[in-house]
Every structure is written in structure tokens, then in C-alpha cells.
Amino acid sequence: MKKETKALSGASQDAYFRRVLKAHPNLSAAERDQIVRQLREEVAQLRLRVNVHGDIAASPSPPSTRASQPAAAIPQTAVADATLPFDPYSPNVVVVVRKSGREAALAALTAIDSTENLRLLARQQRLNFDADVSSAAEIRTAIVMAAERRIANRVAAAG
Amino acid sequence: MVQFLTVTNRKGGVGKSTMAVMLAHAAAAWSGRRVLVMDLDTQCNASLMLIGGERWEKACRSGHTISDYFYDRFDKVAEDESAYVVNNAGDVARARTAPGAVSLLPGSQRLEDIQGELLLKHSKKDLDADAVAVQVRGRMKRLMRHFGMDFDLVILDCPPGLSFAALAALDLANHVLVPFRPDFVSQFALDRVAMLIEGVETSEQLATIPLGKRRYSCLPNCWTGDGYERLLIDQLALDHPLLNTRIPLLASIARAFDWEETKKTIEEKYADALPHLRELHHEIMGAPEPRARTAHA
Numbered sequence: 001m002k003k004e005t006k007a008l009s010g011a012s013q014d015a016y017f018r019r020v021l022k023a024h025p026n027l028s029a030a031e032r033d034q035i036v037r038q039l040r041e042e043v044a045q046l047r048l049r050v051n052v053h054g055d056i057a058a059s060p061s062p063p064s065t066r067a068s069q070p071a072a073a074i075p076q077t078a079v080a081d082a083t084l085p086f087d088p089y090s091p092n093v094v095v096v097v098r099k100s101g102r103e104a105a106l107a108a109l110t111a112i113d114s115t116e117n118l119r120l121l122a123r124q125q126r127l128n129f130d131a132d133v134s135s136a137a138e139i140r141t142a143i144v145m146a147a148e149r150r151i152a153n154r155v156a157a158a159g
Numbered sequence: 160m161v162q163f164l165t166v167t168n169r170k171g172g173v174g175k176s177t178m179a180v181m182l183a184h185a186a187a188a189w190s191g192r193r194v195l196v197m198d199l200d201t202q203c204n205a206s207l208m209l210i211g212g213e214r215w216e217k218a219c220r221s222g223h224t225i226s227d228y229f230y231d232r233f234d235k236v237a238e239d240e241s242a243y244v245v246n247n248a249g250d251v252a253r254a255r256t257a258p259g260a261v262s263l264l265p266g267s268q269r270l271e272d273i274q275g276e277l278l279l280k281h282s283k284k285d286l287d288a289d290a291v292a293v294q295v296r297g298r299m300k301r302l303m304r305h306f307g308m309d310f311d312l313v314i315l316d317c318p319p320g321l322s323f324a325a326l327a328a329l330d331l332a333n334h335v336l337v338p339f340r341p342d343f344v345s346q347f348a349l350d351r352v353a354m355l356i357e358g359v360e361t362s363e364q365l366a367t368i369p370l371g372k373r374r375y376s377c378l379p380n381c382w383t384g385d386g387y388e389r390l391l392i393d394q395l396a397l398d399h400p401l402l403n404t405r406i407p408l409l410a411s412i413a414r415a416f417d418w419e420e421t422k423k424t425i426e427e428k429y430a431d432a433l434p435h436l437r438e439l440h441h442e443i444m445g446a447p448e449p450r451a452r453t454a455h456a
Binding site for chain 1: 343389
């Protein structure tokens with residue numbers, strides 16, 4: 001079948017990395033974030049294969065992806081994921097804070113550049129903050145603080 | 160050897176009675192077990208699901224409910240308790256090849272009153288209220304355990320909240336099933352009921368018990384699988400043992416509990432919920448026997 005390619009960079013490239021890694025449940029959220037950060041530093045642009053009908057050139061089973069692998073070794077399986085919209089439930093900020101701490105959560109959120117996407121993530125994960133917070137860095141901090149409040153609330157309610 | 164499975168959650172409306180009845184049908188039909196459902200909830204929903212309104216009312220009138228059982232036998236030695244049990248309960252037909260069957264110790268709207276009466280009756284000058292409560296609970300536990308001689312599986316359907324009977328059922332359980340809806344308040348309810356089940360007072364103490372050693376497992380019910388539910392499940396999985404089974408929000412489950420006199424197969428009764436019930440049955444009945452609890456005995 002004739003193949004075409006699609007170039008990804010920046011946020012769409014990050015989204016692609018996250019989708020690929022999310023297919024591997026053996027990786028923790030913190031590990032996934034670490035790998036995404038590394039790939040982001042090393043990979044300037046990706047070209048992904050799609051067929052002439054715009055369908056996905058997917059294979060059924062995703063092989064494992066490790067941080068040490070070059071971007072070219074990332075399987076073709078997640079081409080579909082790259083075209084999916086932003087997933088506001090990833091990373092699960094509360095889980096990352098609980099398991100790896102606030103710095104890891106902040107680092108995980110740096111993979112999301114767009115303030116719109118950060119706000120969407122905050123809304124969907126019920127991690128709300130003041131409306132006057134505007135920069136991406138401030139929003140990330142506010143999201144992590146909201147996650148910490150949420151965790152504290154739960155501990156308090158347990159009695 | 161009999162197993163006592165307690166179904167509980169302090170939060171109401173999470174599907175305790177529904178799951179208790181579904182598991183009773185599944186264990187009888189697929190594992191060939193003689194199952195007794197003990198209805199400890201004053202709403203009596205499990206009773207109504209299993210024997211319908213008329214038979215339940217008849218049991219109430221004839222004094223053969225859980226509250227009558229506790230009241231009549233509280234100060235007596237154990238004897239034949241079969242008069243309190245309604246056999247051939249449920250509307251799932253028994254398979255010709257399987258010995259399994261569902262029986263019911265019917266619930267009663269008077270159970271809370273009876274517990275209060277028992278508490279007063281056994282109050283003594285030299286005992287404080289807590290000590291009397293422990294005695295009442297202990298006696299209830301022994302009375303409930305008595306049914307273990309005639310059944311392979313006793314499912315104790317608890318009310319929301321903490322009645323003496325519910326606490327006794329937690330003490331007695333080999334395993335505790337905690338259905339919950341994956342929403343904001345449910346996480347608080349799980350945290351609290353988990354501490355109660357494990358007999359600890361703080362979340363820090365609870366955290367010292369490995370998930371694999373807990374006496375309970377949590378069952379997501381009314382599952383739609385949306386992003387927020389998945390988010391919550393990931394968060395809850397850090398603190399509680401969750402079953403892999405997810406019971407979806409299905410009309411067929413709600414319809415399955417319209418009481419009908421006509422018996423049907425379990426496949427007919429549960430329709431498209433059947434694969435989920437199979438998975439639940441496998442996880443609960445196929446699991447190794449959990450450790451028994453000795454605290455508060």
C-alpha cells in the first residue's frame with residue numbers, strides 16, 4: 001500500500017510521544033514524563049507514516065519503548081494517537097504528586113506548552129485555580145498546588 | 160468450608176444489594192454453591208429482589224426476618240434456625256446438573272429498633288455503653304455464623320451506615336466487597352470504610368497494610384469509562400485494592416431486579432450484563448481464600 005508521511009513537531013510531537021508511552025502500562029506516569037522530556041530534547045521533528053487514505057499504518061501490538069531508544073525506533077503503532085486531540089487526563093497530576101512529588105508533577109506538565117491545554121487539563125481534572133493566573137509556568141504551579149490541596153482534603157476527610 | 164462475604168459501603172446508592180444478589184445468583188448457577196443472602200439493610204431491597212413483596216411481607220407477618228431472628232435467639236442456645244430462611248429465593252431457575260441454590264434470611268424494617276432494644280436490655284450498671292455494644296455485636300456475629308453450617312456461601316448485604324449488625328458482618332467476613340460509584344465523594348467513603356474493615360484509625364495506619372493483604376476489594380459500579388472516572392480510579396488504586404471488573408451502567412441490570420415470579424435462566428436474567436457478572440464471579444469466587452479476621456471477635 002502506498003504510504004505518505006506526516007511531520008510532527010512541538011506540541012503535536014509531544015502528544016505523539018505521550019500517546020506511544022501511554023500504551024505501555026508497565027511505565028509509571030513519572031517514567032513516561034521523563035522519557036517524553038528526553039525525547040523532546042533529542043528529537044527536532046518526526047515524520048510518521050500514514051497511508052493514502054489517511055488511515056493509520058498501525059500494527060496490532062506495540063513493542064516496548066525505552067528512554068534510551070532513539071526517536072526513530074518508536075513504533076508506527078501510535079500514528080493514530082498523534083492525530084488525536086489533547087488528552088486532558090494525562091498526566092494524572094494527583095497520581096504524579098502522590099507517587100513522585102511536586103517537582104515531578106511540574107516537570108510532567110512542562111510537556112504541555114499551550115496555556116489552553118493546561119487550563120483544559122485543570123478543568124477536567126478538577127484542579128482549579130484563580131482566573132488571574134496567566135502564564136504557562138504559573139498555571140503549572142497552580143495546577144500542582146490544586147492537586148496538593150485535593151490530596152490534603154482527602155486525607156482530612158478520612159479523619 | 161463456608162465463606163462469609165460481606166458487601167458494604169457506608170455510602171448509599173452504590174449497588175450493595177444489587178451486587179449481593181447478582182453474586183448470589185452467579186455463585187449458585189456457576190459454582191453450584193448453596194448460597195444464603197442475609198439482608199441486614201432496613202430498606203430490604205435484597206429481600207424484595209429475591210422473593211418479591213408478597214413473600215417478604217409474609218415473612219414479616221410470621222416473624223421470620225433477620226430482626227426476629229436476632230431478638231428471638233439472642234439469649235438462647237443455638238438450635239435449628241431453618242424456620243427463618245426462605246428457600247428457593249431469586250428468579251433464576253436452578254440448573255438440573257448443579258446443586259446450587261439461593262436462600263434468603265429476609266430483611267426487616269425493624270432491625271435498627273431491635274438493635275436498640277437489645278442494647279438496652281443488656282445494659283448493666285457495671286458495664287459502660289461501649290462494652291455493651293461490643294457484647295451485642297459479638298452475639299450478633301455468633302448468631303450470623305450459625306448459618307454457616309447449612310450453606311457454602313453466606314452473603315451479608317449491609318446497610319449504609321454503621322449498625323451493630325453491619326459491624327458484626329464486617330467482623331465475620333472472610334472477605335469484604337465494597338462497591339462504589341467512581342465519583343468525587345466515593346473516594347472519601349472508600350477511605351473511611353477501608354479503615355473500618357481493617358480495624359485502623361488513621362489513613363497512615365491503613366497505608367502500612369499492603370494492598371495484597373487487605374481484607375476487602377473495591378468494585379467500580381455504574382461505570383461509564385469516561386476520562387474523569389479513569390482518573391479517579393488511578394488515584395484510588397494508590398490506596399485501595401480494586402477489582403479489574405467494572406460493572407457498567409446498564410439498563411439490563413436495573414431491569415433484572417424487577418421481581419418476577421417466573422423463573423428464567425441466568426443468561427436471560429442478566430442479558431448484556433452477563434459478561435461483567437462472569438468476570439466479577441471469577442474474581443470473587445476464584446480468588447484464593449482471604450485471611451479471616453480475628454480482631455473484635
